[in-house]
Structure formats: C-alpha cells, structure tokens
Amino acid sequence: MAQEIERKFLIAGDFRGEATEATHVVQGYLSSAEEHTVRVRISGKRGYITVKGASDPSGIERFEWEKEIPVTEAQDLLKLCKPGIIEKTRYKIKCGKHLFEVDEFHGENEGLIIAEVELSSPDESFEKPSWLGKEVTGDQRYYNSYLSRNPYSGWKC
Numbered sequence: 001m002a003q004e005i006e007r008k009f010l011i012a013g014d015f016r017g018e019a020t021e022a023t024h025v026v027q028g029y030l031s032s033a034e035e036h037t038v039r040v041r042i043s044g045k046r047g048y049i050t051v052k053g054a055s056d057p058s059g060i061e062r063f064e065w066e067k068e069i070p071v072t073e074a075q076d077l078l079k080l081c082k083p084g085i086i087e088k089t090r091y092k093i094k095c096g097k098h099l100f101e102v103d104e105f106h107g108e109n110e111g112l113i114i115a116e117v118e119l120s121s122p123d124e125s126f127e128k129p130s131w132l133g134k135e136v137t138g139d140q141r142y143y144n145s146y147l148s149r150n151p152y153s154g155w156k157c
Contacts, residue, residue, distance in 0.1 A: 059138020
C-alpha cells in the first residue's frame with residue numbers, strides 16, 4: 001500500500017525567485033467523501049488519476065495511489081467531475097534535501113498559496129525556507145477536495 005507523508009504550510013514571503021519549475025494544474029474530483037477521494041488531474045501535458053484515503057489523526061499520513069493516464073482520458077474524466085474544478089500553478093523549489101511544491105491557486109481560490117513537503121516518515125526533520133509560514137497540516141479546509149466545494153473566496157477570514 002502506498003503511503004503519502006506530507007506537511008502543509010501557508011506562505012509568508014516571496015518564494016518565486018527560488019522556483020525551478022512552474023506548471024499549470026487543473027484537477028477535479030469524481031468522488032470526495034471523508035474516507036476517500038478520487039481525483040483527476042492534468043499537470044502540464046500529463047494526466048493522472050489518484051485515489052486517497054482518509055488522513056490519520058495528525059493529518060500527516062494517508063493512503064495514496066496514483067496512476068498516469070493519457071491526457072485525453074483525463075480531459076474526458078474532468079467532464080464527469082463534481083462542480084468545483086481547481087486551477088493552480090505549482091512551483092517546485094528545492095530546499096536542503098527536500099522538494100517543496102508550492103501551489104498558487106486561481107479562480108475562486110485566488111489569494112491562497114500553500115506549500116507542501118513530502119517526507120519519508122512523520123517525524124523526519126527538514127530545512128524550512130524563509131518564506132514558509134504557519135503550518136496547516138491536518139486542517140481539512142486546506143485540502144484541495146475541500147477547496148473544490150468551499151472556495152477560499154467564500155471564507156470569512
């Protein structure tokens with residue numbers, strides 16, 4: 001079973017100058033229940049289908065299975081997704097021995113920027129870049145599946 005171990009953070013500074021890659025991402029959800037999600041994604045010129053299980057109590061670990069599919073199939077599957085398609089630019093930034101993926105959301109989630117770092121174990125230490133802000137790991141409001149149903153633009157901050 002594939003396990004995703006990830007921590008999420010808000011952004012508190014300018015990160016763009018450190019990015020080595022920026023990719024346009026479009027994703028939707030065929031299913032988004034509390035116990036699992038089934039996501040379709042087009043990232044650049046590649047398509048994916050992903051199944052994720054529920055997070056552990058800390059929000060750091062959960063089951064994840066992902067398979068690359070032809071982009072034409074991903075485009076067709078996006079048409080079947082629930083309302084609330086997510087669009088974002090994903091930046092990749094190396095910091096120490098880890099890769100941070102920073103998602104700058106567009107559309108109804110404009111203004112939200114989240115950094116994620118994948119780890120080998122929940123207690124693995126990692127270098128924190130200067131632009132990393134408050135940790136939001138485990139806060140379900142920052143899950144993409146939640147944002148697809150409850151866009152950031154509608155939040156009362």
